[in-house]
Amino acid sequence: MATAHSRAAARLTMAPAVVLLLGWMLIPLSMTLYFSFQRYNLLMPGDEAWIGFLNYEYFLTDPAFFAALWNTLLLVGGVLVITIAGGTALALLLDQPFWGRGVVRLLVIAPFFVMPTVSALVWKNMFMNPVNGLFASLAKGLGLPPVDFLAQIPLASIIVIVAWQWLPFATLILLTALQSLDSERLEAAEMDGAGPLDRFIHIILPHLARAMTVVTLIQTIFLLSVFAEILVTTNGGPGTATTNITFLVYAQSLLQFDVGGGSAGGIVAVILANLVAIFLMRMIGRNLDI
Amino acid sequence: MGEIVLKGVTKSFGAVSVIPPLDLTIANGEFVVFVGPSGCGKSTLLRLIAGLEDVSSGVIEIDGKDATAIPPAHRGLAMVFQSYALYPHMTVRNNIAFPLKMARLDKATIDRKVEAAAGVLNLTPYLDRRPGQLSGGQRQRVAIGRAIVREPAAFLFDEPLSNLDAALRVNMRIEISELHSSLATTMIYVTHDQVEAMTMADKIVVLNAGRIEQVGSPLELYSRPRNRFVAGFIGSPRMNFIDGTAAGEDGAATIGVRPEHLALSTTGGRWCGTVTVSEHLGSDTFVYVQADGVGTLVARAGGEFPVHHGDRVWLTPQPGKLHRFDAEGMAIAGTGQDRAGAAAAVGASNPRGSE
Numbered sequence: 001m002a003t004a005h006s007r008a009a010a011r012l013t014m015a016p017a018v019v020l021l022l023g024w025m026l027i028p029l030s031m032t033l034y035f036s037f038q039r040y041n042l043l044m045p046g047d048e049a050w051i052g053f054l055n056y057e058y059f060l061t062d063p064a065f066f067a068a069l070w071n072t073l074l075l076v077g078g079v080l081v082i083t084i085a086g087g088t089a090l091a092l093l094l095d096q097p098f099w100g101r102g103v104v105r106l107l108v109i110a111p112f113f114v115m116p117t118v119s120a121l122v123w124k125n126m127f128m129n130p131v132n133g134l135f136a137s138l139a140k141g142l143g144l145p146p147v148d149f150l151a152q153i154p155l156a157s158i159i160v161i162v163a164w165q166w167l168p169f170a171t172l173i174l175l176t177a178l179q180s181l182d183s184e185r186l187e188a189a190e191m192d193g194a195g196p197l198d199r200f201i202h203i204i205l206p207h208l209a210r211a212m213t214v215v216t217l218i219q220t221i222f223l224l225s226v227f228a229e230i231l232v233t234t235n236g237g238p239g240t241a242t243t244n245i246t247f248l249v250y251a252q253s254l255l256q257f258d259v260g261g262g263s264a265g266g267i268v269a270v271i272l273a274n275l276v277a278i279f280l281m282r283m284i285g286r287n288l289d290i
Numbered sequence: 291m292g293e294i295v296l297k298g299v300t301k302s303f304g305a306v307s308v309i310p311p312l313d314l315t316i317a318n319g320e321f322v323v324f325v326g327p328s329g330c331g332k333s334t335l336l337r338l339i340a341g342l343e344d345v346s347s348g349v350i351e352i353d354g355k356d357a358t359a360i361p362p363a364h365r366g367l368a369m370v371f372q373s374y375a376l377y378p379h380m381t382v383r384n385n386i387a388f389p390l391k392m393a394r395l396d397k398a399t400i401d402r403k404v405e406a407a408a409g410v411l412n413l414t415p416y417l418d419r420r421p422g423q424l425s426g427g428q429r430q431r432v433a434i435g436r437a438i439v440r441e442p443a444a445f446l447f448d449e450p451l452s453n454l455d456a457a458l459r460v461n462m463r464i465e466i467s468e469l470h471s472s473l474a475t476t477m478i479y480v481t482h483d484q485v486e487a488m489t490m491a492d493k494i495v496v497l498n499a500g501r502i503e504q505v506g507s508p509l510e511l512y513s514r515p516r517n518r519f520v521a522g523f524i525g526s527p528r529m530n531f532i533d534g535t536a537a538g539e540d541g542a543a544t545i546g547v548r549p550e551h552l553a554l555s556t557t558g559g560r561w562c563g564t565v566t567v568s569e570h571l572g573s574d575t576f577v578y579v580q581a582d583g584v585g586t587l588v589a590r591a592g593g594e595f596p597v598h599h600g601d602r603v604w605l606t607p608q609p610g611k612l613h614r615f616d617a618e619g620m621a622i623a624g625t626g627q628d629r630a631g632a633a634a635a636v637g638a639s640n641p642r643g644s645e
Contacts, residue, residue: 187342188375192389192436193363202388206379 029270035263042257055264064240064248065265069272072244075159076223082163083219084212087170092204094171095178105175112168116228123161124150124233154234154242161229166222170215177211178204213284220280224273245269292353292443292476293318294339299348301334301500308334309500311348316444316478316493321470324480325487325523326497332480333448335497339478340369340446353443363392368437369446372453374429376421376436382408383417386435393440407435410469427458434469444476451486463489484524488512496520518619521546527576529613530587536561542614542622549576551611552589554597559604563587565597579603 039051059065094105111119127134128149136146149157181204189199227246230236236243236251243251249269253262294316301309309331316322324332337343339350341362350358357365368389377385386407390400408414411431421429430450437445447466451459467490470477481487487494488508496503496511496519504516508524515521521529529546537545553559554577563581575595579587589605597603614622 182373182375184371184373184375185377187362188369188371188436189377189388190342191340191362191367191369192440193392194388195363198392203377206377209379 032263032266035259036267038260038263040258040260040263042259051260055260056268059252059261059264059268064243065245065268067240068243068245068248071155071240071242072224072246074155075162075226075244076220078156078159079163079166079223080216080219082159083166083170084174084215086163086167087174087215088208088212090167090171091174091178092200094175108171109168111165112172114165116165116226117232119165120161120229120232123157123164128157150234151238154238158226158229158233158242161233162223162226165229166219169219173211173215174208177208181207217280217284220276221273224269224276245272293351294444294476294478295349295351295354296339297349297351299335299338299350300346301331301338301343302346307500309338312500312502314495314502314505316476318476319474321467321477321479321490321492322495323487323491323493324478324495324497325484326482326503327523328482330497331500332482332497334500336369336446336448336478336480340367341365342369366443367446368440368442368444369448370430370433370437370450372449374421374433374450374453376429376432378421381418381420382413382424382432382435385421385432386413386439389436389440403439404435407439410438410472411435426454427462430454430462431465434466438469438473442475444478447477447479449481450479451481452483459486466490485526488524494524496523498523514621515613516621518544518546518615518621521613521615521621527588527590532584532587534583536584537614540612540614543617544615544619546613546615547607547611549588549590551608552587553606553608554589554591554595555604555606556597556601557604559606561587561605563603563605565599565601565603567599568595568597577603579605581605 036055037050037052039047039049039054041047090108094101094108098104114122125132130136130146130148130151133146133149135149139146147153186199186203189203194202225246226244227250230242230244230247231250234242236247240248245265246269249262249265252265253259296312296314298311298313299309300307300311312335324335326332334343338345341357341360345358348358349356352365352367377388380388383404386404387400390403395403404417405414408417411434413428413431413435416424416428416432421432424432433450450466451462454462463486466477466479470490479486479490491508493505494508494511495505498519503523504511504520506514511520511524515524518531522531525548527549529548530552531544531546533544537543561581561584563579563584565577566580566586567578569576569578571593573593575591575593575597577589577591577595577597579589581587587605591597616622
């Protein structure tokens with residue numbers, strides 16, 4: 001690829017992909033940007049006008065916005081903590097030799113293949129339903145009052161549902177990282193007098209650190225935009241208890257028909273996501289640099 | 291301190307027996323080398339002693355105490371691995387300090403011991419680097435440093451030099467030998483390289499398919515191999531083996547003679563043949579001869595022995611240096627080749643004298 005000729009050929013062959021990607025990204029982004037400065041409500045057609053930053057002002061001063069911001073952080077953080085801790089534990093278990101390991105590994109991956117709406121509905125109706133749900137039956141069997149999960153602890157319930165979906169992903173990445181650990185290094189630590197806990201803290205965890213940052217980065221990107229699970233379970237409620245930024249943008253533009261306000265919310269969400277991405281990239285850059 | 295006794299130790303993985311019943315005594319302060327071809331069970335034996343593998347039956351005693359059921363950390367042994375097995379996320383200082391931290395020693399003691407070990411191994415300037423920033427030889431020294439700070443009863447080395455280049459290997463060989471003389475601790479060293487075994491060992495244990503073929507000092511194995519396997523394994527280039535009628539003349543199924551004990555002559559001798567290759571190394575010349583009715587023989591001649599491809603030469607074993615083996619490959623006592631006639635025929639044919 002050193003000659004001018006081959007470089008030109010490379011540019012030419014890459015051009016369609018680049019143009020397509022740019023168009024795919026830039027056109028919706030600029031349209032959203034444009035709408036965000038417009039008074040544009042579907043209930044008042046023909047009333048469109050340039051209103052400057054008014055949409056942003058309304059969106060950012062809406063009490064629901066801060067609730068949604070906080071919910072988003074709790075959701076992302078909660079799922080990350082559960083999946084990384086649980087994924088590490090599962091990876092350690094699955095790394096042990098036992099009968100039927102291949103089948104069990106395949107089963108562990110299964111939740112990842114279930115689409116979010118389906119898994120959320122299964123959780124809502126089969127597990128968390130206060131009348132017919134499995135958890136309610138368990139509670140009644142123990143003589144306890146059944147918990148109406150999605151009404152009493154809605155955000156925690158959604159965190160559990162989303163964590164269940166993402167646990168296989170974290171387990172898979174951490175398991176492969178674990179398998180790349182040189183067994184001689186563990187044996188050396190064992191000879192050096194490190195017990196199982198010391199080996200975990202001083203050898204295994206540092207080895208997994210890089211995989212954990214990768215899991216954090218990828219999951220954060222997807223968890224910032226959790227939507228289907230909220231829509232089919234709580235619809236953002238009760239009140240705004242389970243409304244995250246993504247759901248707030250949806251509610252603004254498609255439930256209140258305020259396209260302008262929704263677009264402003266979308267731009268705010270893009271800026272927030274980029275802030276998180278920059279923060280994560282710097283953290284990972286430090287971690288990948290060993 | 292550091293006497294290791296194996297009594298009837300066996301190891302099998304499932305139905306596959308890797309080590310048949312084996313007895314061995316390693317005296318305190320000895321440098322013992324386990325040597326054998328790859329897959330002969332020498333590393334497994336070392337791992338059994340370390341406790342990283344459980345014996346299938348038998349007893350391992352360390353310092354007179356039964357250590358068979360003691361976990362590796364409490365056997366008082368330190369091991370240097372083939373891959374060094376350093377902790378990549380820790381500095382050299384923390385790598386060396388790790389066993390001491392695990393022993394929950396106080397910080398001042400740890401610092402003192404780490405500094406001392408680093409001093410011995412010339413690692414002081416590198417203490418704050420990570421293993422990834424060190425050369426192969428330095429990593430090897432860190433691995434040794436991590437072993438010596440524990441002041442173990444014995445050191446176990448598992449092919450520690452096999453990842454180093456040739457020049458560095460010779461240097462590290464000398465360093466490990468010097469370390470042994472200064473520490474005077476028992477060392478068990480596993481290698482497939484008979485040169486390492488010959489140069490470093492007080493005692494060599496030659497293993498083949500899990501069995502001990504012979505135990506002895508390097509020169510003992512060299513001059514009095516108990517069987518054909520040991521005779522062929524020790525020495526470089528390897529011993530020439532001659533079967534058939536030529537061996538029958540000496541009353542053996544096979545006779546063996548080392549290249550350095552074959553006298554070359556251009557005028558006369560016991561076996562006559564054609565030179566196929568001559569390797570001139572400067573100090574020595576290795577001459578490969580297709581001997582008539584005997585097969586290919588290798589002989590060592592002086593540095594400037596002028597033979598070339600196609601020359602006719604005569605080869606004669608030096609008196610008293612011929613090894614005889616029976617049909618099972620076991621050595622027959624006495625060197626037996628002192629046949630009056632042959633010895634007389636050799637008399638005049640000193641290769642260098644005949645130039």
